[in-house]
Every structure is written in C-alpha cells, then in structure tokens.
Amino acid sequence: MSEAEVQEKKLNEDTELRIVVNEGEAIVELVDGRAEIFGSELVKNKKYLFQKGSRIAIFTYEGATVDVVGSGVHSYTSDETPMVIYLNTHAALEQIRKVAECDPSHRGPRIMLVGPTDVGKSTVCRILCNYSVRMGRSPILVDLDVGQGEISVPGTMGAIFINKMADIMEGFDCSRPLVFNFGATTPSENLPLYDLLVKELAEVINQRCAVNRDSNIGGIIINTCGWVHGDGYQCLVSAAEAFEVESVVVIDHERLYNDLKRDLPSFVKILHQPKSGGTETRSKEMRAAMRSERIHRYFYGTASSRLNPYTFEVNFSDVLLAKIGAEQLPESCLPFGAKIDDHNTKVVGVKPSSSLIHCLLAISPSTSISQNVLKETVLGFVVVNQVNDEAQTLTILSPQQELPSKVLIVTSIKFVDDRTIE
Numbered sequence: 001m002s003e004a005e006v007q008e009k010k011l012n013e014d015t016e017l018r019i020v021v022n023e024g025e026a027i028v029e030l031v032d033g034r035a036e037i038f039g040s041e042l043v044k045n046k047k048y049l050f051q052k053g054s055r056i057a058i059f060t061y062e063g064a065t066v067d068v069v070g071s072g073v074h075s076y077t078s079d080e081t082p083m084v085i086y087l088n089t090h091a092a093l094e095q096i097r098k099v100a101e102c103d104p105s106h107r108g109p110r111i112m113l114v115g116p117t118d119v120g121k122s123t124v125c126r127i128l129c130n131y132s133v134r135m136g137r138s139p140i141l142v143d144l145d146v147g148q149g150e151i152s153v154p155g156t157m158g159a160i161f162i163n164k165m166a167d168i169m170e171g172f173d174c175s176r177p178l179v180f181n182f183g184a185t186t187p188s189e190n191l192p193l194y195d196l197l198v199k200e201l202a203e204v205i206n207q208r209c210a211v212n213r214d215s216n217i218g219g220i221i222i223n224t225c226g227w228v229h230g231d232g233y234q235c236l237v238s239a240a241e242a243f244e245v246e247s248v249v250v251i252d253h254e255r256l257y258n259d260l261k262r263d264l265p266s267f268v269k270i271l272h273q274p275k276s277g278g279t280e281t282r283s284k285e286m287r288a289a290m291r292s293e294r295i296h297r298y299f300y301g302t303a304s305s306r307l308n309p310y311t312f313e314v315n316f317s318d319v320l321l322a323k324i325g326a327e328q329l330p331e332s333c334l335p336f337g338a339k340i341d342d343h344n345t346k347v348v349g350v351k352p353s354s355s356l357i358h359c360l361l362a363i364s365p366s367t368s369i370s371q372n373v374l375k376e377t378v379l380g381f382v383v384v385n386q387v388n389d390e391a392q393t394l395t396i397l398s399p400q401q402e403l404p405s406k407v408l409i410v411t412s413i414k415f416v417d418d419r420t421i422e
C-alpha cells in the first residue's frame with residue numbers, strides 16, 4: 001500500500017469514476033468540487049477506505065477532483081451513467097411527498113425496484129433513499145431480497161426507517177431493523193411462506209405509516225429478489241399488490257417490463273430504466289461468499305466497527321427448537337378445512353441433533369412453539385458452532401452474552417464460524 005502512488009482524477013460534470021478494488025485496499029479522497037457515492041455526499045478532504053472486493057462509483061453533478069490510492073485498484077471514468085434518470089425518479093417521488101405533506105388524506109410514494117440479479121437494484125434503492133434523506137425526508141427501505149438483502153442476515157426480509165444518509169463505507173444504519181425470518185435464500189424454497197411474510201411485513205409497515213406522519217410522507221422504497229421468471233415473477237406481482245405500490249421501476253429487462261404492464265393494475269406507473277455500465281455480474285460462488293460475509297459481519301462487525309460476539313453452551317433442555325414447514329400429508333389425511341398448502345407454513349417442534357451443526361437459528365420472541373412464531377419479527381440470530389450429543393449441549397455463537405428467548409427457529413442457512421476452525 002505504501003508504495004502506491006496517489007492518482008489524481010479530474011471528473012467533469014455528470015460523470016463518474018468507477019473503482020474496483022481487486023487487491024488490498026483503496027483510499028479515496030475528495031479534494032475539490034462535490035461528489036457522491038451512491039447518493040451519499042463525500043466530505044472534502046476526508047479519506048474513505050474500501051476493502052478488497054468493493055465496487056463503487058464516485059459520481060459528480062458539478063465536477064470534482066478525487067485522489068485515489070491503492071496498488072490493486074482498477075478505475076476508469078464514465079460519462080454514460082443513468083444517474084440523471086435516477087435523479088428524475090427521485091424528483092417524481094418528491095412531488096408525491098409534497099402532495100402528501102399538504103393533504104393528510106394522501107400518502108407518500110411507494111416504489112418497487114425490480115429486475116434480474118446484478119443490475120443495480122440495491123444500489124438504486126440506496127440512491128433514492130439517500131436523495132430523499134437529503135431533502136429532509138424519512139423513507140422506509142423495505143428489502144424483500146432473501147438472498148442478497150442488506151438489512152439483516154441472508155434468509156430474512158425486513159425494513160429500516162431511514163433518517164440519515166448511508167455511511168459511505170458501512171451503508172445505512174441497520175441497528176434497529178424490522179426483521180422477518182424466512183429461513184432460506186430463495187423464495188422458491190417455500191413460496192407460501194414467502195408470500196405470507198411479504199403480506200405481514202406490508203401490514204406492519206402500513207401500521208407504522210398510519211401512526212407516523214414522517215414515514216407516511218417519506219414513503220416506501222422496496223428492493224426485490226433478482227428471480228424474475230415463473231414463480232419469482234408471481235412473487236413480484238404479489239409484493240406490488242401487498243405494498244400497494246404506485247410505481248415500479250424495471251431495470252434492464254424489457255420482457256419483465258411488458259409483463260408487469262400487462263399484469264399490474266393500470267394506476268401503477270411502470271418505468272423501464274437502464275442499468276449502469278458499472279454494475280458487476282456475480283457468479284453463484286461470489287453470491288454464496290457474499291452471503292457468508294454478510295453473516296460474518298452480523299457477528300463480527302466491519303473493519304471500522306468491530307463487534308465481539310460470545311460463544312457459550314446451552315443445554316438441549318433450555319431451548320425450544322422449531323422449524324417452519326412440516327411434511328406434506330396426502331389430502332385424505334388432512335384435517336377438515338385444511339388446505340394442501342398449509343403444511344408449508346406450519347410451525348413444528350424439532351429435537352436437537354447433530355444435524356444442527358453450523359445452522360443459523362433465528363431467535364423468536366415467543367415463549368412457546370405455536371403458529372405465532374411464524375408472523376413475529378425476530379430478535380436476532382445465533383449460529384450453532386458445536387453439538388455435543390453426550391453432554392446434551394449446543395455451543396452457540398451469539399451477539400449477546402445470553403439468549404434473549406428460548407424459542408429458536410432452525411433455518412436452512414449454514415455458516416462456518418472462524419472460531420470453529422483451529
């Protein structure tokens with residue numbers, strides 16, 4: 001790092017410097033003008049550090065000079081960016097907020113971002129949230145992407161109430177999120193459960209908007225999964241209905257745009273927008289690595305704000321384990337009135353066993369195993385580092401010194417904790 005030279009980059013108006021950190025780290029500093037990274041303004045003469053694997057764009061509306069340091073850094077300037085289109089989307093949302101501000105019978109915007117994987121959906125959500133915070137608004141960011149969501153660990157959907165810009169390096173403050181546990185990284189693992197949780201989340205958000213005027217005016221910005229075909233498409237349509245969105249931005253997928261125009265009610269404005277040339281296509285392996293990294297971050301924090309998780313033993317008898325989804329019974333065996341799908345959303349007890357090793361468990365606020373477990377927001381997550389059948393204990397990795405509840409929900413997500421590798 002020390003031998004790396006400072007590269008001074010002069011950026012013209014409406015251009016962006018795209019940076020990929022292939023090795024080591026990159027240090028970025030705004031030395032003149034004004035610039036932003038995904039909607040968060042850079043502070044002049046402040047050094048920002050980006051780790052290996054980071055992929056960012058420093059955009060300027062007015063022109064700027066930026067210093068970049070890092071020997072394993074690839075960067076280039078582009079004047080073809082969709083930022084002005086995204087700014088126009090923001091302006092349209094702001095119009096809706098102004099109406100809501102003057103007339104309490106109106107509400108703020110509800111916009112959903114859809115498109116295949118790696119087209120910049122999460123990034124555009126971040127930009128739109130940041131721009132609205134910069135106007136003094138308090139939007140709600142909803143993340144329905146159970147694979148690459150940014151609010152909590154993979155396998156969840158949730159929301160955060162935003163009132164400050166995303167930190168350039170750390171992202172939005174997710175310290176008090178609203179999180180539902182889905183327990184798998186793709187909706188296809190349990191479509192009825194996915195649909196049910198989307199509706200539940202929409203209901204909770206509606207309640208918030210009914211009592212919090214700032215949230216109601218700020219509106220809802222919804223990120224979605226990149227699964228846009230077949231059942232994945234149906235999930236998007238259901239989500240648009242559940243959140244009663246009035247606009248949908250389709251990034252980079254004409255067929256999806258046409259299908260949604262056909263299938264969503266005519267009052268829903270559907271916009272087709274290009275993806276940025278800076279977005280990166282990620283392989284399946286990269287995606288899995290990012291999920292693992294997300295869980296690591298949940299327990300251990302980041303380089304600039306480290307967390308110290310705890311490991312401790314709990315007796316089998318001190319926890320109540322549950323999973324969502326039971327074996328499917330033949331229709332003839334179902335109780336009267338039960339639907340064939342019900343088994344997918346059934347909460348059933350699980351006996352502790354060695355199969356729990358490396359499992360991510362969601363902590364339910366419930367005191368017993370019942371159907372209530374399903375619809376409650378979770379308190380957090382732990383990982384099973386070891387199972388000792390003889391001693392009848394589990395060794396748990398946890399952000400807290402003790403479990404806040406004894407009801408734990410088994411997910412299909414695994415995480416191998418560094419501490420289990422000697």
Ligand SMILES: Nc1ncnc2c1ncn2[C@@H]1O[C@H](COP(=O)(O)OP(=O)(O)O)[C@@H](O)[C@H]1O
Nearest residue numbers: 055056057118119120121122123276278279280
């Ligand atoms: N304009 C851009 N320049 C460089 N990288 C970008 C740009 N926009 C997005 N990215 C990067 O591309 C990757 C994919 O974007 P993301 O928003 O995660 O896509 P999606 O949510 O659709 O999968 C991310 O690493 C993001 O940081």
Ligand SMILES: [Mg+2]
Nearest residue numbers: 121122145148
């Ligand atoms: Mg995303």
